[in-house]
Amino acid sequence: xxxxxxxxxxxxxxxxxxxxxxxxxxxxxxxxxxxxxxxxxxxxxxxxxxxxxxxxxxxxxxxxxxxxxxxxxxxxxxxxxxxxxxxxxxxxxxxxxxxxxxxxxxxxxxxxxxxxxxxxxxxxxxxxxxxxxxxxxxxxxxxxxxxxxxxxxxxxxxxxxxxxxxxxxxxxxxxxxxxxxxxxxxxxxxxxxxxxxxxxxxxxxxxxxxxxxxxxxxxxxxxxxxxxxxxxxxxxxxxxxxxxxxxxxxxxxxxxxxxxxxxxxxxxxxxxxxxxxxxxxxxxxxxxxxxxxxxxxxxxxxxxxxxxxxxxxxxxxxxxxxxxxxxxxxxxxxxxxx
Numbered sequence: 001x002x003x004x005x006x007x008x009x010x011x012x013x014x015x016x017x018x019x020x021x022x023x024x025x026x027x028x029x030x031x032x033x034x035x036x037x038x039x040x041x042x043x044x045x046x047x048x049x050x051x052x053x054x055x056x057x058x059x060x061x062x063x064x065x066x067x068x069x070x071x072x073x074x075x076x077x078x079x080x081x082x083x084x085x086x087x088x089x090x091x092x093x094x095x096x097x098x099x100x101x102x103x104x105x106x107x108x109x110x111x112x113x114x115x116x117x118x119x120x121x122x123x124x125x126x127x128x129x130x131x132x133x134x135x136x137x138x139x140x141x142x143x144x145x146x147x148x149x150x151x152x153x154x155x156x157x158x159x160x161x162x163x164x165x166x167x168x169x170x171x172x173x174x175x176x177x178x179x180x181x182x183x184x185x186x187x188x189x190x191x192x193x194x195x196x197x198x199x200x201x202x203x204x205x206x207x208x209x210x211x212x213x214x215x216x217x218x219x220x221x222x223x224x225x226x227x228x229x230x231x232x233x234x235x236x237x238x239x240x241x242x243x244x245x246x247x248x249x250x251x252x253x254x255x256x257x258x259x260x261x262x263x264x265x266x267x268x269x270x271x272x273x274x275x276x277x278x279x280x281x282x283x284x285x286x287x288x289x290x291x292x293x294x295x296x297x298x299x300x301x302x303x304x305x306x307x308x309x310x311x312x313x314x315x316x317x318x319x320x321x322x323x324x325x326x327x328x329x330x331x332x333x334x335x336x337x338x
Contacts, residue, residue: 022326025319041071044082055137058094065332073316081214087141088210092203099169113166120159148213161205168200180254191261204235211312219305230298234317237291240284241321
């Protein structure tokens with residue numbers, strides 16, 4: 001089987017920073033811009049650590065890299081807006097952990113997902129006492145987002161994005177169950193179907209619509225279709241970059257991702273396992289590159305008043321795709337912000 005060398009990490013000499021981070025995205029910036037990003041990251045991460053401490057299921061090891069990601073994509077935003085963005089991603093990561101690690105019985109997971117959807121749909125839970133701390137975290141997130149002027153206009157889109165993520169995780173669990181029961185099953189999704197679902201489960205749309213709420217440029221409403229297309233393209237790039245980073249681990253755990261699907265397709269066409277894996281990885285890299293080019297086209301096609309909505313969406317895709325070449329959000333750590 002092809003090893004992680006297929007991920008082609010970037011050369012440390014070109015982009016190695018004091019925080020143990022390798023990032024070509026940041027290496028292209030001047031020193032003043034990088035210093036602003038690291039300063040804002042530290043300020044945001046300190047607040048996020050305090051917030052996450054109230055919710056024990058949230059793993060605070062992710063606070064700094066998530067803070068860095070949202071800041072690198074939106075360094076023009078205030079620290080409080082960056083915290084609003086990162087909270088949602090921390091929450092989505094935690095839900096994903098529950099599905100991936102299967103420490104909670106599936107029936108209980110299903111019940112929790114339905115409760116989260118109720119909260120997103122406006123159930124304030126006055127008559128209920130929820131013991132699930134992720135319900136409490138979600139309520140806190142909603143209360144925070146409601147303070148932004150654009151929330152009423154974008155609430156439906158935000159809610160739909162969270163629904164899509166939760167439903168997508170349920171769907172992926174079903175696919176995984178079939179695959180584990182019979183690895184020869186023909187019930188796996190095709191590549192396009194997987195991506196339509198997976199761009200949600202990677203947390204792209206919830207992050208992006210939260211970002212648009214927090215940036216608060218009302219002229220994005222005049223560019224709604226283009227912004228939405230940009231959001232979908234960016235989320236797809238992030239999904240594929242995540243798969244390329246984690247496929248070896250997920251294959252060992254009999255999980256479904258784009259690499260597994262494409263490898264099986266190539267093997268069905270007569271390629272051996274190693275050649276099929278190499279082909280699958282190459283296709284995903286090419287699709288990431290095409291997706292990033294589409295992001296640039298959509299970003300440059302027109303402009304909101306500030307240009308910030310387009311920049312934040314395109315740059316979260318650029319930063320995260322670059323980050324995943326050398327790092328991941330499960331193991332990357334730094335002392336910054338603690």
